[in-house]
Amino acid sequence: MAEVLSRLSSRAIALGLGTLLLAAACSSGGSNGNNGSSGASSTDVTVWTAWGGAELKAFRDVLAPFEKDTGIKVHVTTNRDSTNQIANGIAAGTDLPDIAPGPTDPTQVKDWVSKGAVKPIETALGSSFSEYMSNTYSALTTAPGGAQDDPYIGVIGGKHYEMMVKTQVKGLIWYNKKVFTGQAPKTLDELLAINPKQYNAQSLFCAGFESGAASGWPASDQIDNIIMRQSGDQVYTSWIQGKTKFTDPAIKLGYQTFLKTVANNVVYGGSNTALSTNFGKAGDPMFKQPTGCLFLEQATFITSFFQQDFPSLNLKAGTDFDFFAHPSVNSQYDGNVNGFYDNFAMYNDTPAARKLMTYMATKDAQQIWANDGGTLAARKDINYTDPVFKNAAGIAGSAKNLLVTAGDFMPSDMQKAFWQSLLNVTRNPGSLNSELAHLDQVQAAAYQSS
Amino acid sequence: MFGGIVSPDQIVTGVVAVVGVPLALLGYIVLGEKVIERLPASLQRWIRPYFWALPAVGFATVFMVYPMARTVLISFRNRGDSDWASGAWGIFANYHYFFTFPDTLTALRNSLLWLVFYTFFSVFLGLVIAILLDRVRYESLAKIAIFLPVPISATAASIIWKFMFDYQAPGTPQTGTLNALLGAIGRQPIPWLVDETTNNPALIFVGIWTITGFCMVIISASLKAISTEVLEAARMDGANEFQIVRLIVTPLLWPTITVVGTTMIINALKTFDIVYVMTNGAYNTDVIATRMFSQLESAQYGRAAAVGVVLFIAIVPLLLVNIRRFQQQEEQR
Numbered sequence: 001m002a003e004v005l006s007r008l009s010s011r012a013i014a015l016g017l018g019t020l021l022l023a024a025a026c027s028s029g030g031s032n033g034n035n036g037s038s039g040a041s042s043t044d045v046t047v048w049t050a051w052g053g054a055e056l057k058a059f060r061d062v063l064a065p066f067e068k069d070t071g072i073k074v075h076v077t078t079n080r081d082s083t084n085q086i087a088n089g090i091a092a093g094t095d096l097p098d099i100a101p102g103p104t105d106p107t108q109v110k111d112w113v114s115k116g117a118v119k120p121i122e123t124a125l126g127s128s129f130s131e132y133m134s135n136t137y138s139a140l141t142t143a144p145g146g147a148q149d150d151p152y153i154g155v156i157g158g159k160h161y162e163m164m165v166k167t168q169v170k171g172l173i174w175y176n177k178k179v180f181t182g183q184a185p186k187t188l189d190e191l192l193a194i195n196p197k198q199y200n201a202q203s204l205f206c207a208g209f210e211s212g213a214a215s216g217w218p219a220s221d222q223i224d225n226i227i228m229r230q231s232g233d234q235v236y237t238s239w240i241q242g243k244t245k246f247t248d249p250a251i252k253l254g255y256q257t258f259l260k261t262v263a264n265n266v267v268y269g270g271s272n273t274a275l276s277t278n279f280g281k282a283g284d285p286m287f288k289q290p291t292g293c294l295f296l297e298q299a300t301f302i303t304s305f306f307q308q309d310f311p312s313l314n315l316k317a318g319t320d321f322d323f324f325a326h327p328s329v330n331s332q333y334d335g336n337v338n339g340f341y342d343n344f345a346m347y348n349d350t351p352a353a354r355k356l357m358t359y360m361a362t363k364d365a366q367q368i369w370a371n372d373g374g375t376l377a378a379r380k381d382i383n384y385t386d387p388v389f390k391n392a393a394g395i396a397g398s399a400k401n402l403l404v405t406a407g408d409f410m411p412s413d414m415q416k417a418f419w420q421s422l423l424n425v426t427r428n429p430g431s432l433n434s435e436l437a438h439l440d441q442v443q444a445a446a447y448q449s450s
Numbered sequence: 451m452f453g454g455i456v457s458p459d460q461i462v463t464g465v466v467a468v469v470g471v472p473l474a475l476l477g478y479i480v481l482g483e484k485v486i487e488r489l490p491a492s493l494q495r496w497i498r499p500y501f502w503a504l505p506a507v508g509f510a511t512v513f514m515v516y517p518m519a520r521t522v523l524i525s526f527r528n529r530g531d532s533d534w535a536s537g538a539w540g541i542f543a544n545y546h547y548f549f550t551f552p553d554t555l556t557a558l559r560n561s562l563l564w565l566v567f568y569t570f571f572s573v574f575l576g577l578v579i580a581i582l583l584d585r586v587r588y589e590s591l592a593k594i595a596i597f598l599p600v601p602i603s604a605t606a607a608s609i610i611w612k613f614m615f616d617y618q619a620p621g622t623p624q625t626g627t628l629n630a631l632l633g634a635i636g637r638q639p640i641p642w643l644v645d646e647t648t649n650n651p652a653l654i655f656v657g658i659w660t661i662t663g664f665c666m667v668i669i670s671a672s673l674k675a676i677s678t679e680v681l682e683a684a685r686m687d688g689a690n691e692f693q694i695v696r697l698i699v700t701p702l703l704w705p706t707i708t709v710v711g712t713t714m715i716i717n718a719l720k721t722f723d724i725v726y727v728m729t730n731g732a733y734n735t736d737v738i739a740t741r742m743f744s745q746l747e748s749a750q751y752g753r754a755a756a757v758g759v760v761l762f763i764a765i766v767p768l769l770l771v772n773i774r775r776f777q778q779q780e781e782q783r
Contacts, residue, residue, distance in 0.1 A: 095460075213730035269619025272641040276617035285619075292619070413748035417553070420732045427644060427733070438552060445547065446748060448529070 045352045048079040048100035058372035066359045072352045090117045098353040102162040102345035106151035113156045119346045121160040124357040132361045135379045139402030140164040152404045162343035164378035169392045170299040170338040171225035171326040176286045180294050184324035191327050196294050205267050206293035207274035208282025216419025218279040220407045227254035228336040229329035233401045240406045242447035246439035262426045268293040271426045280305045300392050318387030325395050335400030414446040525755035544756035557736040564718040571658045573711050576665025597663035608727035611656045615642040649735050665710050672706035712768045
């Protein structure tokens, strides 16, 4: 071996090696420290999003007129781990996408803003910022009581760092219009008092809490909608922040109320069925013969599941099925609505990125999103042909507070324990006290910063 | 290109890494040999092994020893890695969390269940099937059937078994195969993955299903190596088949069984995918590795590292057993 190698000109090899090492040194030096500049050319914009499937298609439909009119090329990457990768990029000083969703973790929002990694929407939108503010649901843009900080909607120090483009309303009570012909109940007690036998249904509610590794989130939506209407937005928010314990009477009352909606004799097939059924299939018994249940609580997105599961029935929103808003629990807190939203934040301040941000805030762009279906726009002045979204837009418009989904903004260890506690108490309501005590332990450990 | 996020700089770096590293190694050897050749012969003999081993040792240090040392270090640090951990047990706070928190204790119990039942059944069934199939004419066909689940990824296997364990409201058609069978004999369906008496056994069963074929193939190969003369001699001496299996085949297979067994114990301890896909630890099914993952997700790197260190310490003795076994086999040759 050595003899063969020694025949090669060592000088040539040394020269080649030196060049390569030099190239490596230069290139690594170049790719560090250019934080802030775009990797692509100035007429390109890179966008990360978590969307796939129909949502991604809708986004491409939104982008098409923009690319045609401006000649700017938008590179869209579906990245479901974008927050972690951007966090790593900020820490390592490597390239960031020009535009991507902002982080959900409140401390991360503040951290990124203080490092200057994310640019204010005021800068991105420039002169059209005030137009954006006046036409977007104020619950998405304005902190309650005019506070300077609301990291849940990307407001830090009075500036905006997340631009809202889409929104959904959660906690809607869906029903089969051919089965439930009564009046929508005004309060939760009225809802629980409805006798399903009167409408020839087996049970009052359907439920499906199974969702693979994320099992339990549909149950958490239900309890979120109870707590925010029962004990108010302040308790709700302080609970998300880990300042209110799970054994607090307000949260315990929320669990007890939740248990009334999933009791063995109230939920279709008993609690084991609710625990074993996937959320997408949960509403199926509403459309079967004999009718399994009267109501299913779920967000706006659920309509496509109804239609997919019963292609032969050709179900139409508004004529075959409909929803009413979550009934009041404590009238003092009427107007608290659970929603979620899709936002974009700008990480590289380039002219092309600014243009795209400005475009996505316009009525024209958001109307395309609405037309493609399955979502509400973040703007109030959009026309919906689908009656479901027309009504949902009404709920979002009249909301006093559009509140985030609790689990999504808790540390993930807390979120997992919270979701699984709901599964455990559904299966065994007698374990409520021990579950809540355990959640307090998890809360104390999960929010610990040191 | 590459979704528009890879800059030209990164492509250059990539090319340099792929082409440059092997070239640099080649250069190291060529240039180094040039130098060594000029040294006195006695010195050459002494220095050459170290010189050739150095790159391998270097790579192992950078990619294995360093991360391991770093993990151990992080397990003694606080959440933000700004200071040593503090709290109950002082610097061992992350270990205190591991050994006292109810969630991790449940995970430890479940990992122990995995260790005992998964290891025992996969090795035992592998051995029995290997011995039985050795005596039939359709051996390879039957072996293929048993081996079939092995190449399936654990995630895919978990999804398959989720369908098998599916549960529908009592009184409605059962889509899950197991509950459909129960229905056929007039029994109520069982929520396999929800009920705490059935969920851990159900998950462990999926693990056994995916790995028994692997154990069978290894044991079977070693079985074929047993000389037929030994068995013939035993038969001549009047031993029946059961005695042959118990007194001759099993002892001769013992080294193989030990290696397969320790490998299965390591598998059991690092179980993650099946639990993550099927329940993600709901209804008290968490295992050590899923706990580690949920700590990582919560950015609790100290706690996650502590879990990793405990897992590592648990596995080291098994690795030593395996390595010693290999050395003994080498010596016998």
